[in-house]
Amino acid sequence: MFLSINNVIDYKARTEFGDQTVTKTSTLQDVARVAKVSTATVSRTLSNPDVVSESTRRRVAEAVKVTGYRINRAARNLRTRRAHSVLVLLPDLANPFFSTILEGISRNLSQQGYSMLIASTAQVHASGERLVDYLDDARADGMIVLDGGLDPDVVETLENSPQAKRILFACEWIDGTSFASVRCQNRQGTRAAVNHLFDLGHRKIAHVTGPVGNVLMHTRKDAFVEEVQKLGLTLRPEWLIAGDFSLAAGCLAAQAWIALDDRPTAVFCASDQLAMGFIAELSRHEFSVPKDVSVMGFDDIDLAEQFIPPLTSVRQDRLLIGETAAKMLIARIKAPDDGHLEHAAVLPVSLVTRESTAALQ
Amino acid sequence: MFLSINNVIDYKARTEFGDQTVTKTSTLQDVARVAKVSTATVSRTLSNPDVVSESTRRRVAEAVKVTGYRINRAARNLRTRRAHSVLVLLPDLANPFFSTILEGISRNLSQQGYSMLIASTAQVHASGERLVDYLDDARADGMIVLDGGLDPDVVETLENSPQAKRILFACEWIDGTSFASVRCQNRQGTRAAVNHLFDLGHRKIAHVTGPVGNVLMHTRKDAFVEEVQKLGLTLRPEWLIAGDFSLAAGCLAAQAWIALDDRPTAVFCASDQLAMGFIAELSRHEFSVPKDVSVMGFDDIDLAEQFIPPLTSVRQDRLLIGETAAKMLIARIKAPDDGHLEHAAVLPVSLVTRESTAALQ
DNA sequence: GTTGGGCCTGCAATCGATTACATCGTCATC
DNA sequence: GATGACGATGTAATCGATTGCAGGCCCAAC
Numbered sequence A, B: 001m002f003l004s005i006n007n008v009i010d011y012k013a014r015t016e017f018g019d020q021t022v023t024k025t026s027t028l029q030d031v032a033r034v035a036k037v038s039t040a041t042v043s044r045t046l047s048n049p050d051v052v053s054e055s056t057r058r059r060v061a062e063a064v065k066v067t068g069y070r071i072n073r074a075a076r077n078l079r080t081r082r083a084h085s086v087l088v089l090l091p092d093l094a095n096p097f098f099s100t101i102l103e104g105i106s107r108n109l110s111q112q113g114y115s116m117l118i119a120s121t122a123q124v125h126a127s128g129e130r131l132v133d134y135l136d137d138a139r140a141d142g143m144i145v146l147d148g149g150l151d152p153d154v155v156e157t158l159e160n161s162p163q164a165k166r167i168l169f170a171c172e173w174i175d176g177t178s179f180a181s182v183r184c185q186n187r188q189g190t191r192a193a194v195n196h197l198f199d200l201g202h203r204k205i206a207h208v209t210g211p212v213g214n215v216l217m218h219t220r221k222d223a224f225v226e227e228v229q230k231l232g233l234t235l236r237p238e239w240l241i242a243g244d245f246s247l248a249a250g251c252l253a254a255q256a257w258i259a260l261d262d263r264p265t266a267v268f269c270a271s272d273q274l275a276m277g278f279i280a281e282l283s284r285h286e287f288s289v290p291k292d293v294s295v296m297g298f299d300d301i302d303l304a305e306q307f308i309p310p311l312t313s314v315r316q317d318r319l320l321i322g323e324t325a326a327k328m329l330i331a332r333i334k335a336p337d338d339g340h341l342e343h344a345a346v347l348p349v350s351l352v353t354r355e356s357t358a359a360l361q
Numbered sequence C: 001g002t003t004g005g006g007c008c009t010g011c012a013a014t015c016g017a018t019t020a021c022a023t024c025g026t027c028a029t030c
Numbered sequence D: 001g002a003t004g005a006c007g008a009t010g011t012a013a014t015c016g017a018t019t020g021c022a023g024g025c026c027c028a029a030c
Helices: A002-017 A028-035 A039-047 A054-067 A073-080 A096-111 A121-126 A152-160 A186-199 A215-230 A247-259 A272-284 A318-334 B002-017 B028-035 B039-047 B054-067 B073-080 B096-111 B121-126 B152-160 B186-199 B215-230 B247-259 B272-284 B318-334
Strands: A085-090 A115-120 A142-145 A167-170 A180-184 A205-208 A266-269 A294-296 A313-316 A344-347 A349-352 B085-090 B115-120 B142-145 B167-170 B180-184 B205-208 B266-269 B294-296 B313-316 B344-347 B349-352
Touching: A028 A039, A028 A054, A039 A054, A073 B073, A085 A096, A085 A121, A085 A318, A096 A115, A096 A318, A096 B096, A096 B115, A096 B121, A115 A121, A115 B096, A121 B096, A142 A318, A167 A318, A180 A186, A180 A318, A186 A205, A186 A215, A186 A266, A186 A294, A186 A313, A186 A349, A205 A215, A205 A247, A205 A272, A247 A266, A247 A272, A266 A272, A272 A294, A318 A344, B028 B039, B028 B054, B039 B054, B085 B096, B085 B121, B085 B318, B096 B115, B096 B318, B115 B121, B142 B318, B167 B318, B180 B186, B180 B318, B186 B205, B186 B215, B186 B266, B186 B294, B186 B313, B186 B349, B205 B215, B205 B247, B205 B272, B247 B266, B247 B272, B266 B272, B272 B294, B318 B344
Parallel strands: A085 A115, A085 A142, A142 A167, A167 A180, A180 A344, A205 A266, A266 A294, B085 B115, B085 B142, B142 B167, B167 B180, B180 B344, B205 B266, B266 B294
Antiparallel strands: A115 B115, A313 A349, B313 B349
16 A cells, blocks of 8 residues: 555654664654554554554554554553562572462463562562562562561561552461462361371371471461371370471481481471471481381472472462462452452362372381 | 751641542652752752752752652653663573572672563463563563573574663573673583593493583583593493483483493483482482492582482582673673673583592492 | 853753543434 | 534643753852
């Protein structure tokens, strides 16, 4: 069509003789000029095509193609007061436990047109920034927190902030606060674990716990004690071995187990890393799993299946955790102030039976 | 001081009777009003304090405190044409190999006032976005790519983009392109590995490789072959076992090794995951490491030290990789068009000797 | 007293989109 | 033929910062 060729030429001329930046990307104005409509119409066509006529839609689409137009997000963010991005806060970036959760978050966010910003608690703290600034300064529209161990001061600031409803905790949470959250069935998972060991004939069961103060540690430990008592098993205090979710703590726990004079025949560890450390240390001392003792973990991390022996564990669907968290948060970001909001999601866990647990001989 | 009390009252009144949003955060205007200066002066005070007088500086600081002012980054980004953030592109978010690198990147970025956006190649592709859009639409000022397996079309688009100088590859890279990069001494690491095994008395050494087409795989394999020949060792073709960096491939490689009639006494794996899978599979078949065969890996991931037996490996400092990448990229972003730019950094690796390798019996 | 320079500050344009409101044309209805 | 409703589009204000330019002040030098 002759008209559109003309337009192309017009456009090229402009970019050649325009500002110093020849490679300047084109703007709404450029598209409007080429399509011979106003910028308002172009904007409407792009964000809400239904309100413009069919012919305009075609001309704008053509003009967009000709000019190679890309929206400038800074401008849109400024005008709409939205950052179209979400901050994910981790206690520690280097911890691989979180990577699958991130994958889930990212998958859902990008599908909804949001970007994912990442920061770690320690770094934010070190840089002297306040966490709430991310929301206040229009860098992020909301926040997914994967760290239940936030500083109480920070928590208080967040809770009193007008942005509190756009903060969501995933995996971990903080008791006594009113933040939205996504959690796993920690109690049910723990009960399933204890019952699994019980069904295998074990009557003396130990528990290696997470770090003191951690909300998951307490939830799992309480559920463990409760279930063991419900089954009428004896539980000696030294069978609750303090750990901290890490490999190294698992090793120490194994030494503690070895030192017992009345050794439990099964051990439920609060994380897979603990269980792996536990088993590793045992095998250094010539104990064999599951022959001498059944050991199981919690989380079902990728490595669990490849471990020797393959680890029995309680599976958390980390991809689902991430996706659910993102979905809930975006819903909250978009919700009107008076809208109804889902406040907590509790995701199922499942027992994965492998070779690190076996029937009592 | 009476004056400043007055100002506080003025300010409060404004927020109470202002727009519908009572919780509206304050702007430069508000600060200017309270400090009784122009917005220009406030802006200058904040971004370039040296150019304003001492007394102004004090009054603005006071006004900032009173109003609780936080800069609006969307506005600044629009005006300065900078996003003050960097995109990190991973092949796969769920792969824990990258988490420490991310930690390094993030640490350096936040120190320089930049945010870190994360996306995975697969997702960007799936969402129909073009990678270069992140730079074009002012979402990110630059890009760190940790994926050497990008689609050739995408690579071409990136290379021809005016933004090409703000793209940097880390760990992996793409031969034949001119992107800046941060790499490790893959050749030197490989040589050190081979010589370590040689020094232990091994004369028949196998290599389990990474995935075909991967630039690290080829670099390490070529260096391996070269070094083995330099040492005058025999190298039978079946001693080069194809893998792909994963645990599962390590298991398969072990089966291949077992099936050999003339078994090498040492195996150099192109990744720690390969080595772990290899050892795991061997122990299922009643072979013992390092008694029956010495095995070593590459990367020195966190788990290597805790593995049974603790793994000999070639250590890459992933934190340093990340920090270097971030530093180089920001330098490029800030550099004037004619400035001199560092184009490639090669980081040292080091041999970490543990118990998975031993002297030939 | 005039001039010039340096220092500090203010005015106002600008970045590039969104959107409330006004306008215009068309068509059905009475 | 007048009226009103409706759909499509344009006008212009707006989001909140940055920055080129101009102006005011003060002091030194002539």
